Amino acid sequence: MAYPKTYRYTKDHEWIDVKGDVATIGITDHAQHELGDVVFVELPKPGAKIEAGKSFGTVESVKAVSEIYAPASGEVTEANGDLHNTPEKINSDPHGAAWLIKVRLANAAAVSSLMDAAAYEAYIAEKGKETSA
Amino acid sequence: MEPTTTSHTSALRKTALNALHRSLGAKMVNFGGWDMPVEYPSSGGLIAEHKAVRGSVGAFDVSHMGDIRIRSGAKPGGALAAVQHISMNDASKLAIGQAHYSAMLYPEGTFVDDVIVHRLGEDDFLLVINAGTREKDINWVRENTKGFDCVVEELSDAYTQLAIQGPRAIDVVQRLTDVDLSGIKNYWFTHGTVCGLKNTLVARTGYTGEDGFEIYVPSDVATSEKVWKQAMEAGREFGIVPCGLGCRNTLRLESKMALYGHEISDKINVWEAGLERYCKMEKGEFVGRGALEKAKAAGLTRTLVGIEMVDRGIARDEYCCCNEAGEKIGVVTSGSPSPTLGKNIALAYVPPAYSTVGTALYVEIRAQKCKAQVVPTPFYKRAKKAAAPRVS
Numbered sequence A: 001m002a003y004p005k006t007y008r009y010t011k012d013h014e015w016i017d018v019k020g021d022v023a024t025i026g027i028t029d030h031a032q033h034e035l036g037d038v039v040f041v042e043l044p045k046p047g048a049k050i051e052a053g054k055s056f057g058t059v060e061s062v063k064a065v066s067e068i069y070a071p072a073s074g075e076v077t078e079a080n081g082d083l084h085n086t087p088e089k090i091n092s093d094p095h096g097a098a099w100l101i102k103v104r105l106a107n108a109a110a111v112s113s114l115m116d117a118a119a120y121e122a123y124i125a126e127k128g129k130e131t132s133a
Numbered sequence B: 001m002e003p004t005t006t007s008h009t010s011a012l013r014k015t016a017l018n019a020l021h022r023s024l025g026a027k028m029v030n031f032g033g034w035d036m037p038v039e040y041p042s043s044g045g046l047i048a049e050h051k052a053v054r055g056s057v058g059a060f061d062v063s064h065m066g067d068i069r070i071r072s073g074a075k076p077g078g079a080l081a082a083v084q085h086i087s088m089n090d091a092s093k094l095a096i097g098q099a100h101y102s103a104m105l106y107p108e109g110t111f112v113d114d115v116i117v118h119r120l121g122e123d124d125f126l127l128v129i130n131a132g133t134r135e136k137d138i139n140w141v142r143e144n145t146k147g148f149d150c151v152v153e154e155l156s157d158a159y160t161q162l163a164i165q166g167p168r169a170i171d172v173v174q175r176l177t178d179v180d181l182s183g184i185k186n187y188w189f190t191h192g193t194v195c196g197l198k199n200t201l202v203a204r205t206g207y208t209g210e211d212g213f214e215i216y217v218p219s220d221v222a223t224s225e226k227v228w229k230q231a232m233e234a235g236r237e238f239g240i241v242p243c244g245l246g247c248r249n250t251l252r253l254e255s256k257m258a259l260y261g262h263e264i265s266d267k268i269n270v271w272e273a274g275l276e277r278y279c280k281m282e283k284g285e286f287v288g289r290g291a292l293e294k295a296k297a298a299g300l301t302r303t304l305v306g307i308e309m310v311d312r313g314i315a316r317d318e319y320c321c322c323n324e325a326g327e328k329i330g331v332v333t334s335g336s337p338s339p340t341l342g343k344n345i346a347l348a349y350v351p352p353a354y355s356t357v358g359t360a361l362y363v364e365i366r367a368q369k370c371k372a373q374v375v376p377t378p379f380y381k382r383a384k385k386a387a388a389p390r391v392s
Helices: A029-035 A108-113 A118-132 B018-023 B046-055 B079-086 B134-144 B171-172 B221-238 B246-252 B287-300
Strands: A013-019 A021-029 A040-042 A055-063 A063-071 A074-079 A100-106 B027-031 B036-038 B058-061 B066-074 B099-105 B112-119 B124-129 B150-154 B157-166 B189-194 B197-203 B212-218 B242-243 B303-309 B320-322 B326-337 B344-351 B358-364 B367-375
Touching: A013 A108, A029 A055, A029 B242, A040 B124, A074 A118, A100 A108, B018 B036, B018 B221, B036 B246, B046 B058, B046 B246, B058 B246, B066 B079, B066 B134, B079 B124, B079 B134, B079 B150, B099 B134, B112 B134, B124 B134, B134 B150, B157 B171, B157 B221, B171 B212, B171 B221, B212 B221, B246 B326, B246 B344, B303 B358, B326 B358, B344 B358, B344 B367
Parallel strands: B058 B242
Antiparallel strands: A013 A021, A021 A100, A040 A055, A055 A063, A074 A100, B027 B036, B058 B157, B066 B124, B066 B150, B099 B112, B112 B124, B157 B212, B189 B197, B197 B212, B303 B344, B303 B367, B320 B326, B320 B358, B326 B344, B358 B367
């Protein structure tokens, strides 16, 4: 699956798509692949504050619980309610319909320090080499 | 999110099928010091693998399991006496060609490990043990059989062990062997030619709650890969898929089969684990028996129950269980979504007062008390049905 060129990415495998001072956040295709079948998602409610690098929710597969870390700080404006009943969308469309939250950013400029698509792809390719070593 | 798969594998042990699993794109994890497939995206992942086993057939590499052979010394009877001493079930009741579930216990009545005991001959037994406890088990067996006229041999690395599991497993394995599998009852085994390999052990055993077979073949890579590929070929029309340890866990949990380090351990005794059916106190002395007698007289302080989540949330291993008043009363030993039932299920130790079906419990999930209730176990039991039409 292609990594959208306009998104930025974290080492913890979240993506962030900034439009003005509002950003959409989700987990990457690599992350959903590592997790396996996603069966449960827990997200913050609108109004909640999230802080860059801190956990803001969890995604659970059959076998494991994974924390999701905020790529940037801000206030949640919307959580993707569709995932409540269809968490498996995270496996099929992680970069699109299965976005997790929308956030009003505290500092939109800070996002530019995150990896772009090319850097993220290089990052996971490097990790893949370690795995198969 | 954090990475979950194995990144550094050099220190991990590998089965003969390791390269094959990696070539299939399996996700590999460290399981008790072994580099093992947890799921295969090419099979559709854990849930698809689970459903394949419940609905048709799946194949597992379980070569990490350990094998200990105990044979009599110069005179007959030594092996049986030794097995009777170290295993809580009654091996004298086993016919040649029969196997049973049992456990080896510490003097405290707690678990060294659980084990499948196979009677290969009058004076010849094969114990199949867990991977993560291999060294501990073999040392314990050697130590505790010293006074007996028997020969203990570790064969763990001699076998590749494949488990072909599911309602169509019999159709698949029948294509690989000249043995008439319909003549092998559950928990019996025989030796026959499998994939051209003479004198191969074929047992109607498994850890999934379905019908199925476990096959023990020589552990060289060429033989192991050949047998795996032939099983896949034979199973193609039944939709056979490679299955990892992920669905092995959800399958055994639905069937309430114990997992060492979870439901059973050196801290938990036989009565607490609810395994009295496999513990034959009347057979005479065995290691742990004295402590079990005392424990029985003292009564239970905790017991293993099945629970189902009522609130949204998944109970996981080691999560706390509370009562209505919010007091911590117990702990989850295994918890997962159940792919067959579509519910979130778990096994937990709680005081007997909370073990009645229907009792409300609360599982602490990320600092929130989520409601659950005690339900009957096993969570899933396969239907007893007339023999399925055989495909020849």
